[in-house]
Amino acid sequence: MSSDFTSTSGSGTRKFIKPSFAYLIEKKRDKGEFSEDEIRFIVDSILDEELPDFQLSALAMAIYFNQLSAQETATLAEEMMLSGEVVDLGRISRPKIAKYSTGGVGDKTSLVLPPLAAACGVCMPCINGVDEDFVISAIDKLEAIPGFRADLPLKQFVEQLVKVGCAMYAPSASVAPVDTALYKLREQTGTVPSLHLITASVLSRKLAEGAEGLAVDVKWGNGSYIKDLEQAKQLARSITRVARGMKRRCVALVTDMNQPLGDTVGTALEIAETIKLLKGEGPEDLKELVLKMGMEIVRLAGVAGSTLSAKQTVEKHLSDGSALEKFKEMIAAQGGNTAFIDDPSKFTPAKYIRKLPAPKRGYVHTINAGMIARGVQVLASNKKGKPDPSVGVSEIKKVGTQVKQGEPLMMIHYNDESKLEAALEYLRSAYRLAPKRPTPPPLVVERVA
Amino acid sequence: MSSDFTSTSGSGTRKFIKPSFAYLIEKKRDKGEFSEDEIRFIVDSILDEELPDFQLSALAMAIYFNQLSAQETATLAEEMMLSGEVVDLGRISRPKIAKYSTGGVGDKTSLVLPPLAAACGVCMPCINGVDEDFVISAIDKLEAIPGFRADLPLKQFVEQLVKVGCAMYAPSASVAPVDTALYKLREQTGTVPSLHLITASVLSRKLAEGAEGLAVDVKWGNGSYIKDLEQAKQLARSITRVARGMKRRCVALVTDMNQPLGDTVGTALEIAETIKLLKGEGPEDLKELVLKMGMEIVRLAGVAGSTLSAKQTVEKHLSDGSALEKFKEMIAAQGGNTAFIDDPSKFTPAKYIRKLPAPKRGYVHTINAGMIARGVQVLASNKKGKPDPSVGVSEIKKVGTQVKQGEPLMMIHYNDESKLEAALEYLRSAYRLAPKRPTPPPLVVERVA
Numbered sequence: 001m002s003s004d005f006t007s008t009s010g011s012g013t014r015k016f017i018k019p020s021f022a023y024l025i026e027k028k029r030d031k032g033e034f035s036e037d038e039i040r041f042i043v044d045s046i047l048d049e050e051l052p053d054f055q056l057s058a059l060a061m062a063i064y065f066n067q068l069s070a071q072e073t074a075t076l077a078e079e080m081m082l083s084g085e086v087v088d089l090g091r092i093s094r095p096k097i098a099k100y101s102t103g104g105v106g107d108k109t110s111l112v113l114p115p116l117a118a119a120c121g122v123c124m125p126c127i128n129g130v131d132e133d134f135v136i137s138a139i140d141k142l143e144a145i146p147g148f149r150a151d152l153p154l155k156q157f158v159e160q161l162v163k164v165g166c167a168m169y170a171p172s173a174s175v176a177p178v179d180t181a182l183y184k185l186r187e188q189t190g191t192v193p194s195l196h197l198i199t200a201s202v203l204s205r206k207l208a209e210g211a212e213g214l215a216v217d218v219k220w221g222n223g224s225y226i227k228d229l230e231q232a233k234q235l236a237r238s239i240t241r242v243a244r245g246m247k248r249r250c251v252a253l254v255t256d257m258n259q260p261l262g263d264t265v266g267t268a269l270e271i272a273e274t275i276k277l278l279k280g281e282g283p284e285d286l287k288e289l290v291l292k293m294g295m296e297i298v299r300l301a302g303v304a305g306s307t308l309s310a311k312q313t314v315e316k317h318l319s320d321g322s323a324l325e326k327f328k329e330m331i332a333a334q335g336g337n338t339a340f341i342d343d344p345s346k347f348t349p350a351k352y353i354r355k356l357p358a359p360k361r362g363y364v365h366t367i368n369a370g371m372i373a374r375g376v377q378v379l380a381s382n383k384k385g386k387p388d389p390s391v392g393v394s395e396i397k398k399v400g401t402q403v404k405q406g407e408p409l410m411m412i413h414y415n416d417e418s419k420l421e422a423a424l425e426y427l428r429s430a431y432r433l434a435p436k437r438p439t440p441p442p443l444v445v446e447r448v449a
Numbered sequence: 450m451s452s453d454f455t456s457t458s459g460s461g462t463r464k465f466i467k468p469s470f471a472y473l474i475e476k477k478r479d480k481g482e483f484s485e486d487e488i489r490f491i492v493d494s495i496l497d498e499e500l501p502d503f504q505l506s507a508l509a510m511a512i513y514f515n516q517l518s519a520q521e522t523a524t525l526a527e528e529m530m531l532s533g534e535v536v537d538l539g540r541i542s543r544p545k546i547a548k549y550s551t552g553g554v555g556d557k558t559s560l561v562l563p564p565l566a567a568a569c570g571v572c573m574p575c576i577n578g579v580d581e582d583f584v585i586s587a588i589d590k591l592e593a594i595p596g597f598r599a600d601l602p603l604k605q606f607v608e609q610l611v612k613v614g615c616a617m618y619a620p621s622a623s624v625a626p627v628d629t630a631l632y633k634l635r636e637q638t639g640t641v642p643s644l645h646l647i648t649a650s651v652l653s654r655k656l657a658e659g660a661e662g663l664a665v666d667v668k669w670g671n672g673s674y675i676k677d678l679e680q681a682k683q684l685a686r687s688i689t690r691v692a693r694g695m696k697r698r699c700v701a702l703v704t705d706m707n708q709p710l711g712d713t714v715g716t717a718l719e720i721a722e723t724i725k726l727l728k729g730e731g732p733e734d735l736k737e738l739v740l741k742m743g744m745e746i747v748r749l750a751g752v753a754g755s756t757l758s759a760k761q762t763v764e765k766h767l768s769d770g771s772a773l774e775k776f777k778e779m780i781a782a783q784g785g786n787t788a789f790i791d792d793p794s795k796f797t798p799a800k801y802i803r804k805l806p807a808p809k810r811g812y813v814h815t816i817n818a819g820m821i822a823r824g825v826q827v828l829a830s831n832k833k834g835k836p837d838p839s840v841g842v843s844e845i846k847k848v849g850t851q852v853k854q855g856e857p858l859m860m861i862h863y864n865d866e867s868k869l870e871a872a873l874e875y876l877r878s879a880y881r882l883a884p885k886r887p888t889p890p891p892l893v894v895e896r897v898a
Contacts, residue, residue: 021637022636022637022638022639025510025638025639026639029510029513029639052502052503053501053502053503054501054502054503054505054506054634054637054638055506055637055638056503057503057504057506057507057510058506058507058509058510058638058639058640060507061474061478061506061507061510061511061514062510062639064478065510065514185503187471188470188471188503188504189471189474189503189504189507190471190474190475190478190507190511191507
């Protein structure tokens with residue numbers, strides 16, 4: 001059954017004969033390239049619920065194996081973006097740059113960068129996407145602040161961007177609904193790791209948020225859903241290349257996620273570390289990542305030209321307190337009690353703190369960040385409601401640190417003794433000690449522009 | 450969500466933890482090999498309608514790309530067979546051999562071989578599967594005989610095999626229901642051409658019919674759904690190898706389907722040609738294929754040992770009329786009027802016959818059998834009910850035949866003048882003439898045992 005509709009895309013009005021979904025699946029199965037009309041038809045059919053799930057999932061698997069070209073990916077991103085509401089930031093004259101991270105254990109940059117960018121004069125819209133289940137999302141962390149709300153109407157999002165310059169909102173059903181539907185199916189059909197579907201998904205959402213440019217952090221390693229460095233590089237290249245094809249500025253850093261970022265993992269503990277970072281303090285690895293991503297953002301925005309001026313701009317707004325001020329403004333705009341930012345000791349601490357002792361002397365050789373995340377997840381798990389924000393781990397000994405036997409590898413904050421043993425199993429298994437000092441891995445492996 | 454159930458397969462009772470369907474899809478996506486328990490779980494979940502279609506179709510696509518091993522295919526075939534009724538032919542002492550053909554244009558061997566085998570003392574159960582849409586199925590042809598019924602209960606199938614030695618039944622909902630469900634999904638998701646899913650499908654059905662051995666005809670060419678010779682060879686090897694793993698004797702011939710088999714295409718016309726073949730007459734190509742497949746069947750059955758005695762056995766039962774007699778017994782057992790077999794002129798002829806003239810002099814260089822099938826399909830199409838059995842084409846000039854300009858390439862039998870032009874377009878485009886005599890393609894390309 002095929003019927004006609006008139007397409008006005010490309011160089012003029014012409015007829016497009018709707019193909020069958022089976023034909024489209026076979027085309028991709030046989031390495032064919034979809035036309036713009038075909039991709040528009042697919043996206044429209046998902047939106048209209050005319051493309052049955054069993055055909056869409058087969059198509060996604062065919063795409064997983066046979067890829068999408070840069071042109072196909074760009075069209076898919078564009079059409080998925082247009083499937084829902086596109087935030088109009090035309091009222092804002094400042095440059096509008098979004099950031100995207102594949103997510104990692106202990107990463108606080110998603111909380112630091114929006115207010116930092118805003119302090120530097122860049123508008124940074126953030127509507128969060130779906131996170132890996134073992135990572136505590138930025139929204140989860142912010143919602144530990146009493147009063148803070150992320151599920152606010154899109155209209156308010158724009159108002160806040162005008163006033164404050166940054167905003168952190170929960171996913172909205174009205175933004176890129178086709179991406180939401182497709183992603184839900186991908187999660188259950190082994191098709192999440194398709195490089196090109198990830199690229200189209202990210203770009204459809206970030207451009208729907210009104211971004212003119214995009215700074216990307218692709219993490220690889222045992223604490224990322226991308227375990228393979230080569231794949232991380234490919235994703236970084238795919239996103240930048242397709243974004244360029246869509247006439248958007250884009251820079252991607254490929255960064256290490258083979259140990260937690262910073263010294264803490266856990267909701268309230270990470271908020272406290274975030275505040276340090278916003279003052280230009282905190283652990284070296286996170287400071288480096290905040291600085292490098294911040295520099296990319298101000299350069300993409302055109303706020304700074306040279307590397308040196310970019311570095312100076314970012315460092316200035318951290319050290320003069322303006323980034324922290326923006327953070328408080330953002331929290332306040334979304335209903336949060338900023339007294340908790342002024343004094344993080346207001347967060348209810350965990351009842352117990354104990355050390356994870358080193359089983360022998362030596363150097364921390366490797367850390368499995370995913371295992372640490374799972375250990376913290378066990379401590380925070382709560383059958384009745386939200387995960388417990390007060391638990392976590394702190395003072396994490398990083399790769400290359402020398403320890404004596406019995407010395408703490410980390411401090412464990414917990415409330416429920418019955419969960420400790422299960423958590424300890426994950427935490428212990430995360431560490432490998434060795435007699436020789438290892439070469440710590442580089443934090444930024446590659447820059448793709 | 451996973452729960453336990455106790456499996457009694459293999460070497461004893463042990464626990465099998467049900468995996469998630471997403472895990473199974475990812476396993477095959479990443480080239481993993483399924484255990485017997487996993488395949489049994491998949492088949493059981495399809496039968497119980499617990500495996501959602503959208504996950505099954507993604508799994509089928511992952512199998513299309515990453516294959517199944519011979520062991521996995523055998524287990525899948527076995528489990529799909531056991532998902533429904535398995536015909537018990539224990540009462541029959543004669544050897545029980547099934548045949549399977551991938552289907553082709555003008556092929557009459559599916560009608561000739563069962564009675565021929567029965568005449569030779571071999572029991573041949575035939576429950577037909579799903580055919581390609583452009584091919585007239587064996588059941589369609591037989592149902593043109595007044596009174597003939599193929600949709601009869603399985604109980605009667607066994608009775609008929611005891612009495613007659615052969616039977617041609619329509620697909621039964623109770624035989625291999627999981628294969629039926631899977632095939633229906635495959636048709637709409639571009640996963641029909643998976644070699645290993647075809648293999649498992651064929652074997653699950655043929656073994657459910659009670660066969661001890663299997664003779665296979667894999668056709669390649671423009672009149673088959675397998676257009677590529679190498680793929681046909683791979684399918685022949687896959688079926689024989691997996692059948693052997695299941696302790697079944699199996700021989701496969703890879704045969705040419707780049708021109709119609711025999712001189713006719715069309716329901717009643719093909720019945721008439723079938724009767725000739727059952728008398729040891731008819732066109733050379735079909736006689737050769739009947740003889741070669743017949744020889745494989747009697748050797749698989751152990752009725753004949755040497756090639757010579759196999760040839761003599763088959764030729765004897767064609768020339769002495771016993772194969773034709775069996776055909777009539779089978780038709781009668783299924784309610785058909787055998788007067789139409791005694792005198793095929795009883796079939797209502799088409800109103801009009803006209804020639805398809807050669808546009809120029811030369812040799813028939815190639816024929817597109819698929820195009821001829823589609824031309825006949827146009828002539829036979831009937832909005833109200835079954836296709837018209839009286840139409841078709843006869844006296845088909847085969848590859849290598851010399852023709853003068855205006856001489857008939859075939860005779861066209863039709864009833865509805867309004868369909869002629871559309872049919873002629875297909876039929877004309879099927880022929881390529883050339884000034885030099887081409888080398889006719891070999892009929893049997895390879896024998897795989």
